[in-house]
Amino acid sequence: MKKNKIKHTFGDRVLSFIIALFMIAFVIITLYPVLNTVAISFNDGIDAVRGGIYLWPRKFAIKNYTTVLGMQNLVIGAKITVARTVIGTVSALVVNALLAYVVSRKRFMFKRELSLFWVITMYVNGGMIPTFMLYRNLGLTNSFWVYVVPGMISAWNMLVIRTYMTGLPDSLEESAQLDGAGYWTIFVKIISPLCKPVYATIALFVAVAQWNSWFDAMLYNRMKTEYTTLQYELMKLLSSVMQQSGSAASAKYSTAAVTPITIRAAATVVTMLPIICLYPFLQRYFVTGLTIGGVKE
Amino acid sequence: MARAQVSKVKKDRRITWKEVKRQKALLIISFFMVVYGFIFYYLPLTGWVMAFQNYKPKNGLLGSKFIGLDKFKFLFSDATFIKVIRNTFCMGALNLLTTTLMAILFAILLNEIRNSVVKKTIQTVSYLPHFLSWIIVTGILHDALSSTGIINDLLMRAGIIKQAINFFAHTQYFWPIVAFANCWKETGWNAIIYLAAITSIDPCLYEAASIDGAGRLAKIRYITLPGIKPTIIILLLMNVGNVLNAGFEVQYLLGNGLVQSVSQTIDIYVLKWGISQNDYSLGTAAGIFKSAVSIALIMLSNAWAKRAGEERLF
Incomplete structure (x- = not known):
């Protein structure tokens, strides 16, 4: 039995040391900027301009958060972002699941053609300008629906669900058909309950994308402040910080207790908090989703 | 055995009126999905014409002057x-x-x-x-x-x-x-x-x-x-x-x-x-x-x- 014990050679110990060093550095580099932002967000505005805040606020202040929560455009942005995330995720999930269901039916007469029709969209697209003009002609610009309608079906998401559905035994559908169930009933009552894990995966991917997207707000709803999003507002805050050097910022805001740096930090924390709280509990879903997506086709 | 399977597959792929009726639900969904995909993914491709035109919004795609590969x-x-x-x-x-x-x-x-x-x-x-x-x-x-x-x-x-x-x-x-x-x-x-x-x-x-x-x-x-x-x-x-x-x-x-x-x-x-x-x-x-x-x-x-x-x- 003793012979089976793993021998610790010199090389192995060096490797262990390197791994430990690498992982410690990795964790620090990953977490430090996030924790630093949290520290700055709780720091007094003028004091923060001096720099030198690391993991803990030097001069504690809650003012940044009260200011951020009182900023009208950020509140509107938050509401719109929540709305687009909820509506966008639900609608995308329903249509992608339906499409995947149709193309994964073995007997369906156009399953190959329909799959191809969607796979092509993964590789060919009109590009920014024609797409912009189409949305304008359809009346989607300057409206909330530009966040939900255009990106609803994505071939990639559909293929992930399809792969999962194809893996389910055919006998389920056959026996349900013998019992007189139609395609709708089979989808709602039999296939969908079994697809919960892959649905959760896709919902997670879509929700994160919706929550984090900003470019559509900038491109299609720049003029409509009532349809602004959290990320777009954050971007405006960011560019206001970038335009000012440290000293200029402190001079300009010397009478205020908040500065762009601390305001942005507070807004950043508010924006990332929901996702940071949720993702650790959803790990198994995105791991399965990626593994299916990686080996598809 | 193998031949029987092949012919079964072929039979499944044949479009008959009976099959169309049976797969009505699937066909209806597909129709909407194709319309959607056509509008949002294929229609923008027609905009590529603009690259070969001196496109002016007031003239539209059909009325703008073609200039070949100038752009x-x-x-x-x-x-x-x-x-x-x-x-x-x-x-x-x-x-x-x-x-x-x-x-x-x-x-x-x-x-x-x-x-x-x-x-x-x-x-x-x-x-x-x-x-x-x-x-x-x-x-x-x-x-x-x-x-x-x-x-x-x-x-x-x-x-x-x-x-x-x-x-x-x-x-x-x-x-x-x-x-x-x-x-x-x-x-x-x-x-x-x-x-x-x-x-x-x-x-x-x-x-x-x-x-x-x-x-x-x-x-x-x-x-x-x-x-x-x-x-x-x-x-x-x-x-x-x-x-x-x-x-x-x-x-x-x-x-x-x-x-x-x-x-x-x-x-x-x-x-x-x-x-x-x-x-x-x-x-x-x-x-x-x-x-x-x-x-x-x-x-x-x-x-x-x-x-x-x-x-x-x-």
Whole structure:
């Protein structure tokens, strides 16, 4: 039995040391900027301009958060972002699941053609300008629906669900058909309950994308402040910080207790908090989703 | 037996009135999906006509004057556009290379950790940046690299530099910063697939190697790496087609007037000319160029994959 014990050679110990060093550095580099932002967000505005805040606020202040929560455009942005995330995720999930269901039916007469029709969209697209003009002609610009309608079906998401559905035994559908169930009933009552894990995966991917997207707000709803999003507002805050050097910022805001740096930090924390709280509990879903997506086709 | 199956399949594929009636629900759904896909994915392609026109919104697609390849000629005689192509390619390739290497390195080293609690914790931490938007990532990167930020702080304390460097004012730092940003955001996420590939390697191979006296380093080199080689190749090839697509958000958010010559990518160029300057034709022409190169890259990588004996991508 003793012979089976793993021998610790010199090389192995060096490797262990390197791994430990690498992982410690990795964790620090990953977490430090996030924790630093949290520290700055709780720091007094003028004091923060001096720099030198690391993991803990030097001069504690809650003012940044009260200011951020009182900023009208950020509140509107938050509401719109929540709305687009909820509506966008639900609608995308329903249509992608339906499409995947149709193309994964073995007997369906156009399953190959329909799959191809969607796979092509993964590789060919009109590009920014024609797409912009189409949305304008359809009346989607300057409206909330530009966040939900255009990106609803994505071939990639559909293929992930399809792969999962194809893996389910055919006998389920056959026996349900013998019992007189139609395609709708089979989808709602039999296939969908079994697809919960892959649905959760896709919902997670879509929700994160919706929550984090900003470019559509900038491109299609720049003029409509009532349809602004959290990320777009954050971007405006960011560019206001970038335009000012440290000293200029402190001079300009010397009478205020908040500065762009601390305001942005507070807004950043508010924006990332929901996702940071949720993702650790959803790990198994995105791991399965990626593994299916990686080996598809 | 085999023949019976073939004829059964053939029978299933034949379109009969009875089948149409039976599959009514599927056909109705398909119809709506095709209409939707046609409008949102295929209809914009007709806009490509603009690239060959002197497009004026008031004249429309049908009324605008055709000017042939003039817009393309303008593009390729524009020194800025040539630089833009270079930037897009180089940053795309650099990002692909560095993120892939980092993900593989991280996956292999993480796999070597025996303590499952430590392993799980590190992995959870590693996913975090993927869930943050580019707005947030570029924001905190900007903080870290600012004159009072942690990087300058550390460099000055270590005595490597005397004065704070303004990283966003010098062209030579921009590409590495973008590559680093991509690695920071996606290493943990990209490693998921490599970790899955490592898990599927037959444990007997490791046992056999141990008996033969192989150390951990030797096992990584002769078992783990060859074991995930197909995954590496497939993912690399899949991403080659996306090289040109990976050049917008970071560059747009981190770029500024001082580093414009190295930060502008095709997408930014399209946005600038097409949307801001209202030259729809030029913007579309640049977009077509990008699509064409992307498709060429995909076909090329597909051919490579075939030659390398790997699965084809599509």
